[in-house]
Amino acid sequence: MDFINFEAMIDSLLTIGGQLLLLIIVYLIVAPLGKRLVASSIQQVAKRQKLSEGRSKTLENLSLNVFTYVLLFFFIVTFLGILGIPLGPILAGAGVVGLAIGFGAQGLVSDVVTGFFILIEKQIDVDDYVTAGGHDGVVEELGLRTTKLRGFDGTLHYIPNRNIQVVNNHTRGNMRALVDMSIGYGENIDEAIRVLQNVCDQFTSDERLKEGPDVVGVQSFGSSDIVLRVIAQTEKMEQWAVERDLRKAMREALDEEGIEISLPHRVVLNKDE
């Protein structure tokens, strides 16, 4: 092999270096500027169209998200272009390596496709309480690739969108509160229903309730108890508080009327040895 032409090499390196520097400077200026521009324009649109705060936050996050990835994509392509590495043909004709990349990256595509439809079909908004990908929580951020939920215990769940198969949104419309009270087999069923219905009637004026609580009847027979079911329709996110209040009130009402709770019973046939 030949001697290496050091001068030419250094010249070429300097030229490339300069171009890369320019690229990075441009990127560092465009990125924050663009983000601020996107954010403010979304906010203006939201104000004019009187969007709810949740939806406008969602839109802002999403726009910034798309903006960042597109910018990054152009940055990488330009960067490689300056270095003389054309990304397109490489990817298109990459054979085995390409095959591996194609398979490995399908998860990413799957994330984006799923994320796109979650957003366009408005399945989730920021601040909704949802179940998705096996986790419950309040939505903190919606992205094309990842959705962030804040769990009840404070944990932050990062869920790649492809892991979101079925979305259960608990903040779309009213919720239902459900309380099961069990009484002993010796008690009078009609009397117990009457007592519970009385408690229910006191709750109807509660503004958290949309459809007054009602005793629907005998739900099942346990090994030592009869289970009576009470249901009500409540404002979203208020169902747990309503259930707790109903439980306390009903328990106290049954106690007052002397209707016994159903502790586990056992009939014992004693034999002495």
Add this chain to the structure above:
Amino acid sequence: MDFINFEAMIDSLLTIGGQLLLLIIVYLIVAPLGKRLVASSIQQVAKRQKLSEGRSKTLENLSLNVFTYVLLFFFIVTFLGILGIPLGPILAGAGVVGLAIGFGAQGLVSDVVTGFFILIEKQIDVDDYVTAGGHDGVVEELGLRTTKLRGFDGTLHYIPNRNIQVVNNHTRGNMRALVDMSIGYGENIDEAIRVLQNVCDQFTSDERLKEGPDVVGVQSFGSSDIVLRVIAQTEKMEQWAVERDLRKAMREALDEEGIEISLPHRVVLNKDE
């Protein structure tokens, strides 16, 4: 590299900008107009053919759904065409990226294919009570990609159609109510069956019932009880109410006749130490 021809660039940008503006304006006019047109024509057809409200709502939702996606598709293709990016060849010859997209998007195709057959085979109508994709609920909306169910507790489930494997439709024909009553081992089986059958006979005039409740016999032996089974055929969605009423009536009848409930028994052999 050359100096950039700014004038030509700006000219070209303006032309493109104008075309895009025109496209957006057309879209903003066509979209709502088209939707109203589709909705009203479906309603007229539904009236003329005396379709049930559920089916007509389904048809309307579906038509709007298809209309929206087709419009969006043409909008994106035209948009990219104006920018000089032909979508077809890109997708067809995209190599590795295309492979990844192909794999990632197969879920979407799977959604649409499944959704198409659910609709054409009339497996689900709006307002049906169904089990699909692991969730129970009343159908709120049927789409080519997603089906929305309203769960009993008020949660709204968004189910991508590919997740719907087997559809269990609980509102196609009559349902069956089933009540198990358990009596102690000491009781007379024939007597107990007679008492329960009496209760059943009182229910036969109930208009919610299609086939009077009947005691079918001794279902099983528990560790301390004999289980008798009663079944009936009811109007759809009335099975739970019927079961609750049957349970209450039978419990009271057995109490009246002095037929004991089967509390858990235990034989204890005492040894003192």
Add this chain to the structure above:
Amino acid sequence: MDFINFEAMIDSLLTIGGQLLLLIIVYLIVAPLGKRLVASSIQQVAKRQKLSEGRSKTLENLSLNVFTYVLLFFFIVTFLGILGIPLGPILAGAGVVGLAIGFGAQGLVSDVVTGFFILIEKQIDVDDYVTAGGHDGVVEELGLRTTKLRGFDGTLHYIPNRNIQVVNNHTRGNMRALVDMSIGYGENIDEAIRVLQNVCDQFTSDERLKEGPDVVGVQSFGSSDIVLRVIAQTEKMEQWAVERDLRKAMREALDEEGIEISLPHRVVLNKDE
């Protein structure tokens, strides 16, 4: 770009519209006519060959099914052909989109292939009681793509054929009734077997039974009981009724003979503090 030739366009649209109208009219005439023709010819064949009602219903449903899909296929191809869109080449050369469709649609092909073999191997007939795809029920309809089962509780299950892996057909030949009776550890095993066998002997004349019930012996030792097993062979679908009758008769026979039921026992060693 050029000015659009409106006249030519309208002409062409009218021509296409006329052809489409003709196509739709032909379709609306051919579809119901063909269905009636297919149905009646199947019924004649069934009568001549004295097929069971179930099998003839199956054949009729299947034929109508195939007829409908073939007609639909030709309708769509012709429709697209009139619009100047050749479906074949599009599908064959569709690149990435085609790949996605190919993957997404494999479920459909899988349905049809499985459905075809279920039908040709006569695994299922209409009115059979089967377990398939995780659901029990009586077959209401057999199709190339979907099988419909009516569950015991009245629910209608739509099962895509690909979800049917193993078919368990409970109506091919006789079924077996199985009853386990448990007696206490203190009882004489031989005596108990004699009593149960006596009951069995009374059942042998029952015409629902193909092979008289027999006590096969000591099946297992529970924590406080000895389990004796009785088995019988019955007409299909009669096994549950036979089991219920056997259970009642055996329970009463043991009571008469004073052979005690095995309630859960416990030896208690008392220590006072």
Add this chain to the structure above:
Amino acid sequence: MDFINFEAMIDSLLTIGGQLLLLIIVYLIVAPLGKRLVASSIQQVAKRQKLSEGRSKTLENLSLNVFTYVLLFFFIVTFLGILGIPLGPILAGAGVVGLAIGFGAQGLVSDVVTGFFILIEKQIDVDDYVTAGGHDGVVEELGLRTTKLRGFDGTLHYIPNRNIQVVNNHTRGNMRALVDMSIGYGENIDEAIRVLQNVCDQFTSDERLKEGPDVVGVQSFGSSDIVLRVIAQTEKMEQWAVERDLRKAMREALDEEGIEISLPHRVVLNKDE
């Protein structure tokens, strides 16, 4: 477009119709004839080679199976050939549709490949008692695509061969009977083993047994019992009957010797309030 040449069309249709008719007639003659020929020649081979009945039935079923599918294949290809549709090129060059079919049909190929090896490696014979694909039963028929098992309760299981991963054949060689007897903690272990071994010795002359039952020792300590294990080697399919007989005999022997059964014990420390 042109006027249609009705005469030529009718001529051509008649020719094609005649050929199809001929094909169907040939098929209806060849199919039953060929089946009888295949069956009888297999039976002769089986007689000459003194094959067991099970194996000869297997061979017969398989041969008929292969014969039927091959005939069907040639029938379909000829049928399509007469209609001018060459099946080969269509399948080879089918693009997207072909891809979907290729994926969808892989299950079928998988069935045949697995079925082929199950047969060639003689894993299963007709009348064997096996566990395969999650179901127990006696083999009724072996096919290239499906295996039919008759379950204990009479259900007929159709198992596609691909679902058969591991075959557990319970009729290849002797089986083992296993009985666990539990005694109380107060009993003398050596004494109990002696009593059980005595029972075992009485069974050694039983011709169903290949290796006399033996007490192998203390298997485990339960919460209130000591478990002694007895094992024996039996003729295939006789293991359950042997276990039942052993259980009865041992229970009676222990009773005679006054060795107590281990009912659940509990030490109770009483405190009065």
Add this chain to the structure above:
Amino acid sequence: MDFINFEAMIDSLLTIGGQLLLLIIVYLIVAPLGKRLVASSIQQVAKRQKLSEGRSKTLENLSLNVFTYVLLFFFIVTFLGILGIPLGPILAGAGVVGLAIGFGAQGLVSDVVTGFFILIEKQIDVDDYVTAGGHDGVVEELGLRTTKLRGFDGTLHYIPNRNIQVVNNHTRGNMRALVDMSIGYGENIDEAIRVLQNVCDQFTSDERLKEGPDVVGVQSFGSSDIVLRVIAQTEKMEQWAVERDLRKAMREALDEEGIEISLPHRVVLNKDE
């Protein structure tokens, strides 16, 4: 179409028939001869190299296995070649059918690849006691495609090698016996450990033991008992017998020393009503 040249056809059929006959005759001679040759040569090699019987049986089985499949492959190719059907090009250019076969047959390839490595890495020998593919048993035969295990209850398991993911070989080196003895909370722990260690010391001279049994200490606290653990290292396959002997000896030693077994305890606070 032309008249068929019957003479030429018959001639050609006879020629082909003769060749096929010759092929079958050759096959029927070569197959058993080759097998005997392979078997005897393996046995000589095994004798000369003083291989263990298990390993030599493995080698023999494997060689016969490979021999049979290779012969079968050549037989089929020649057979098809005589019939004028070249297998290679068909398979290579088979398009859709080929795709289906490729997917369907991957299981077969996977079997062979896995089988090859199990053999070459000597993971299993004939007569080893192993857990593989979810089944326990003694290896009866090792093949390139299938491994046969004889389960404890006598069942013969046919396991396709692809189902063998992790091999657990219980006959490579010494095994460990483990016995947990539980004593009451009132007992002296040190005393109990001393008694158990005494029993252990008596076992150290047992030749089945490689490392004398030792009491390692307090393993856990149950709801009413303290669990002491004893472990020992034994000859392979002797661990269960050793455990049974240890269990019996320790139980008797504790009884002699009056150290009480821990029956379940319960503190009962009585309230009379």
Add this chain to the structure above:
Amino acid sequence: MDFINFEAMIDSLLTIGGQLLLLIIVYLIVAPLGKRLVASSIQQVAKRQKLSEGRSKTLENLSLNVFTYVLLFFFIVTFLGILGIPLGPILAGAGVVGLAIGFGAQGLVSDVVTGFFILIEKQIDVDDYVTAGGHDGVVEELGLRTTKLRGFDGTLHYIPNRNIQVVNNHTRGNMRALVDMSIGYGENIDEAIRVLQNVCDQFTSDERLKEGPDVVGVQSFGSSDIVLRVIAQTEKMEQWAVERDLRKAMREALDEEGIEISLPHRVVLNKDE
């Protein structure tokens, strides 16, 4: 074949050997030097930008990680190039072997893609306490391919990034402490709530707490107890200590006030035999 030209071969071998030696020497110099350079430059950046220690450690690890793999890649390519084996074309045109590699290596690509997004979206930092890939632990190192977690019991978990689907980060914001206290059915609910709230009030000044503990009400009815729930918001990682302290304080407060704990109750109906 020809005689081999030994001289030329040796010459060529020496040349290649020299080049390989040079390559290895260069590698051995560049590798540690480069690592130190990368590490120190990252540290300077971190200092100047005042990054948290965790984030700067993450950045350093990542950079070294990327540096090592890139260097290794160039080393292997050069190495093979000297040996005259061009890696690129081999991989691109490798046919079957390539296919296998492509499939086998997709896991690697999947690791890197997932790792890249975990890093760029800052889902995890070194020293965070997270749940990922089925394991809990403190992050020790973040890499493009593997993430290392130190579990609570000291185990070091190596998790390939593809196994990380959902990341649950327990150190992003405040956590919630949750304590359930159960009281007997006989106790006064209001009184118990008052006592527990008193304890809560004493904790509000605790600086680990962000939102004072509060009794939210009756959570559920057990078989013998009423469950009251207390929740609080705490500093991250302090939730367990807070819960332990709350539990102890509340237990002692209830004891002082004489509010009974709910031991399991049972109603016993005695029958003597």
Add this chain to the structure above:
Amino acid sequence: MDFINFEAMIDSLLTIGGQLLLLIIVYLIVAPLGKRLVASSIQQVAKRQKLSEGRSKTLENLSLNVFTYVLLFFFIVTFLGILGIPLGPILAGAGVVGLAIGFGAQGLVSDVVTGFFILIEKQIDVDDYVTAGGHDGVVEELGLRTTKLRGFDGTLHYIPNRNIQVVNNHTRGNMRALVDMSIGYGENIDEAIRVLQNVCDQFTSDERLKEGPDVVGVQSFGSSDIVLRVIAQTEKMEQWAVERDLRKAMREALDEEGIEISLPHRVVLNKDE
């Protein structure tokens, strides 16, 4: 066909046979020689670099592993080359068979890729105690394809590397010992904590302990007990012995102080019939 030229055939066979013989001889010489060479050179490197014994054993095993597979590969290629079968083109152009092989062999590639990274990232060393692929054990050998673990009961687990998803290495750094002691509800919590802490303090001088055991507080409330937790940090592999010693010492300390163990309690409300 022609007459076969027997002479030429025999000549050619002899030539090939000679070459094969030569190849086998060369292989039989090179294989053991090469192995010894590889082993000794690794040992020298290990000595000079003062590597731990585990790591040097790992390196040796790995090198021999790679050496063996490379040699085998060259042997097979040369062997086939002599027989005139070029392996490369066959594999590259193998069509359907190739596809099947490609799919079937991907597991092998996956094994090697995973094995390579486990080695290069030093996740496992010989003699480490790890959990991998669902099995616990001490690493006996690390290979490119398979990892061997010796389980606690003596079983040798052969784990293909692809089955190793997450590696849990229990010998990287200190481990944590954890003991839960439960006391009755009547006991004084502070007193119990004091007693347990005293025991802990006696253990701090134990050299197996890295961070003295400490009582962390009330972990939970059982149905009849209060659970106190003690944790400590220990030398690796000493955690179980430490836990056993702690358990014994604490149990004895509580006994001495008269702090009662929490046997299961039950409140019984007696009713006589």
